[in-house]
Amino acid sequence: MSRAFSQAKLKGEERRAILQAIQTQMQQVIIDGVTQVLQEFLEQEVTTKLGRAKRSPGRISSQARPIDWRCAHCACNDANQFSRDGHYRRSLETGWGT
Amino acid sequence: MGHLDVLWVPMLECQQCEHDVVAQFAILEKYQRFWLDAPHRAIFGSGLARSLRQLSQEWAATVGASVGLRTINERINQLEARLSQVHREPITDVPAVVQFDGIWLSTQTQQDGIHEDNRKRKRHRKRGKRMVVLVTLGLWTDGSGKRHILDWEVAEKEEQAAWERLVQRL
Numbered sequence: 001m002s003r004a005f006s007q008a009k010l011k012g013e014e015r016r017a018i019l020q021a022i023q024t025q026m027q028q029v030i031i032d033g034v035t036q037v038l039q040e041f042l043e044q045e046v047t048t049k050l051g052r053a054k055r056s057p058g059r060i061s062s063q064a065r066p067i068d069w070r071c072a073h074c075a076c077n078d079a080n081q082f083s084r085d086g087h088y089r090r091s092l093e094t095g096w097g098t
Numbered sequence: 099m100g101h102l103d104v105l106w107v108p109m110l111e112c113q114q115c116e117h118d119v120v121a122q123f124a125i126l127e128k129y130q131r132f133w134l135d136a137p138h139r140a141i142f143g144s145g146l147a148r149s150l151r152q153l154s155q156e157w158a159a160t161v162g163a164s165v166g167l168r169t170i171n172e173r174i175n176q177l178e179a180r181l182s183q184v185h186r187e188p189i190t191d192v193p194a195v196v197q198f199d200g201i202w203l204s205t206q207t208q209q210d211g212i213h214e215d216n217r218k219r220k221r222h223r224k225r226g227k228r229m230v231v232l233v234t235l236g237l238w239t240d241g242s243g244k245r246h247i248l249d250w251e252v253a254e255k256e257e258q259a260a261w262e263r264l265v266q267r268l
Contacts, residue, residue: 010199010201010233015201018201018231018233018235018247019201019203019231021247022141022231022233022247022250023137023141025184026137026140026141026181026184027137029180029181029183029184030136030137030140030141030146030177030181031102031103031137032180033173033176033177033180033181034102034133034136034137034140034146034177035102035104035105036173036176036177037150037170037173037174037177038102038105038125038133039105039106040166040169040170040173041123041125041154041157041170042105042106042107042108042123042125042126043108043166044163044166044167044169044170045123045124045125045157045161045163046108046110046121047163047166048161048162048163048166049121049161050110068122069110069119069120069121069122070119070120071112071114071115071117071118071119071120072117072118072119072120073112073115073117073118074112074114074115074117076112076114076115081112081113081114082110082111082112082113082119083110083111083113084108084109084110084111085109085110085111085118086108086109087106087107087108087109088106088107088109089104089105089106089107090105090107091101091102091103091104091105092101092102092105092126092133093101093133093134094101094102094133094134094136094137
């Protein structure tokens, strides 16, 4: 960290600046790390719902595998009928700065 | 309010009609509050990695995940290593003087209970907590009058054990 402070006993404004500097230092590490963890949660949740890992072939089965996710069009909830179809990008609020 | 900029959310397609599947992810819906608190937990809380491990256990029970926890734990371990690395960066420009000081602050932690506020809105109970950030500042005696933060440690009080952890790292 390369934030400069005047040479004296720490006072109110300077204390706030130090805390701000610490938060700034940690921010990118936390954002990158938390994003990766959260991304993994999402992928694993899909794996769990579908009952198959990424890039593994879908199951052809007469036995339906109902889940709590539904097709927006035909209302099908059989996981065997669902396949991965890319990703969309979104952001997620965090408590930075509050 | 900050935010995680780039989160790639998986999409699913229905093979019967080739339309999108409405996927509501427990990790985003049920545990939304956790991600809001994550940065705070990382710096001033009791440990982000520990909270994440606890979250992963709860999440696994919620979605019935029998696989995938190992991969998630690997990611958590990587994050933990990066967080601790922040405190292990070598001090290349060694100061002539090191100043130690504690900065006290109050934080609010969310409790399990729900209560109604003055406007009859349901709110999580919160509890204030005092803690101290122990800071070491490097002072240079070259006339520049500058100080730099060398390292820091969050503690519940300014006790010897907490200061020792910080000093030993230096």
